[in-house]
Amino acid sequence: MNLDKNQKALFLTGMENELEPILQEVxxxxxxxxxxxxxxxxxxxxxxxxxxxxxxxxIYQENVEEIFVVGTKDRETASVNALTQLDSMKDKIQTLDYLFQNSRPEYPGGTVNEWLNGKENGSDNIENCVNTIHHHPLVPSYVKVRGLIVNTKDEKFSIAEVPINKTASTLT
Incomplete structure (x- = not known):
């Protein structure tokens, strides 16, 4: 990638701390x-x-010109899946699922599990984040937004660009 070394960039990442040196290098x-x-x-x-x-x-305080939404390939969601399987949460989840189906609270997705875990395909989550940032009315048009997927097994990188013709989702 040919980026200006003095350019400020924001990385929206998961909780993996070992990604920073890899992202700096790439x-x-x-x-x-x-x-x-x-x-x-x-x-x-x-x-x-x-x-x-x-x-x-x-973007405004630090003069960020580029944003990377970074996900890891084959990310594990076992900890969240285990959380939603706890007996102490099953009744609460069942009640919330009823609300999701009948009153559409502010949480996206059809069930609590979908909300907690996100989409099964990590690249879909990244694409949705990139679109949300790119089409947000408070994000200046000069800010570049990219998705980056890190394969944690062999440290391969692939850039997921958002097509220009993609329509904005409603942000209200």
Whole structure:
């Protein structure tokens, strides 16, 4: 990737700490110009939630010109799946699932499991995040947004670009 070494970039990553040196190497961005927002996912489930707020503030406060949504190939969701299987949560999840089906609360997805785990395909989660950021009304058009998938087994990288003709999702 041919990026300006002085350009500030924001990386929206999962909780894996070992990715930072790999991302620094592949993007050719100096550590002092790398900003990282870590979350479980990475998933932006609400375009006006805390994660998106952090992204927008970083753009304006830190002059971020490029954003990378970074996911790992074959990410494990076993910990979240185990959480939703706990007996203490089953009744609560059943009640929330009823609300999801009948009143459509602010959480996306059809069930609590879908909301907690995201999509099964990690690249779909990344693509949705890229689209949410790219089409957000508070994100300037000059900010480049890319998806990056890291294969943790052999440290291969692949860039998932968002097609220009993709339509914006409703962000209300």
């Amino acid at each position: 993007t050719n961005i100096r550590p002092e110009n790398m900003l990282t927002v870590q979350c479980y996912g990475p998933v932006i489930s609400n375009p006006y939630g805390d994660i998106m707020r952090s992204v927008i503030i970083a």
